[in-house]
Amino acid sequence: MNPDIVEKLGTYIWALDYGSVLVFALTGALVASRAQLDMIGFVFMAALTAVGGGTLRDLVLGRDPVFWVAQPELILIAAAAAFVVYWTAPMLESRYRWLLWLDAVALAVAVPAGVGVAIAGGFGPVIVVMAGVITGTMGGLMRDVVGNEVPMVLKGSELYLTCAFGGAVTALLLAWLGLPTAIALTGGGFAVFLLRAGTLIWGWSLPAYKPRPPRTRG
Template identity: 60%
Template sequence: MAITLSLDYTSVLIFALSGALAASRAQLDIVGFIFFASLTAVGGGTLRDLLLARDPVFWIADATPLAIAMAAAVLVFLTAHLLESRLKWLIWLDAGAVAIAVAAGVAVAREAGVSTGVVLVMGVATGTFGGLMRDVVANEVPLVLKQGELYVTAAFAGAGASLLGAHYITSQTPWPTVICVAVTFGLRAGSLLFGWRLPVYKTRPPRA
């Protein structure tokens, strides 16, 4: 439980920073920063908890995640102008947050005792939904839908690697979590740095 809570808090912080950076790119006021940071920070975890019927949702049971998100928003509001490329920072923060959030989603779902397929879905949903909400509200093309980039694939692979680690090593050690974070972030980083891509659909003219 302590590891799961730490994962939630860490992903909340990093996602909140990325949400606040999105607000800075949209040139919003401090309230807008807090809204974007909070939405991004708790979006994936909220979906996870609602689908798993966890009562109450994690940030209602403990308001610490909201406090973290608000602090991150204020920090970015005061310092975003110092960054040379806010978009680059946003993308890399998002990559780190996704990796940690997937691990948190898998851990929570496993504690809930759901099936393997549901654990995988919860890992992916926790890792991707907050960033998706951030980009949609910011009227940007969601990172999760960037053409061919490894995003959902990275999250799914990380969740699967965590389950394999728990099965073949042991679920009583932090290694499945470490493996999940490493695989998810490694694939996402490889897509950003080296152009790893999935094949994309290309239209063809109809036959005469």
């Protein structure tokens, strides 16, 4: 890949990482408010959610240093988001509804960030898609497990993994068709959000597995 393109793509990925950290941190702090944690608990949940997926992505891809170690201000952004939610959460009519929509935005930003990192690293299609899915879903999974919530990623009715996978594949296909990488990543992000919004508004879902009773021999 042309070094100039890599440099421009790096700037765009940097912006995506910052955006996903901010919005995911807000969702982590909302879960902390639902669990009635103290201020330190808010900061911990916000930071865990904000950098969890990107950290696992970087470890899997062998990036050194991990993105938030290279940019420690990301932790400060997460902490600031936690403080904002700590003081404003009681004013929200439905914290869970806010959580769902903020999480949809965060997923739509984090998935293309992961895809972009893998593309810039020269990885193949399978790794590119997996990097997008890991970046988008693992932070939320950690948040829900630690916050004693049913993980969204495990709810078939939420299409969470499907949205992340669909967005990552969309970004990869758009890049394969020759679109500029930044536009391909943006298209993948829109695909994630549209799928997630359809789930939240119209209840889109895939058929759930229903096991049949075992056959008995006559």
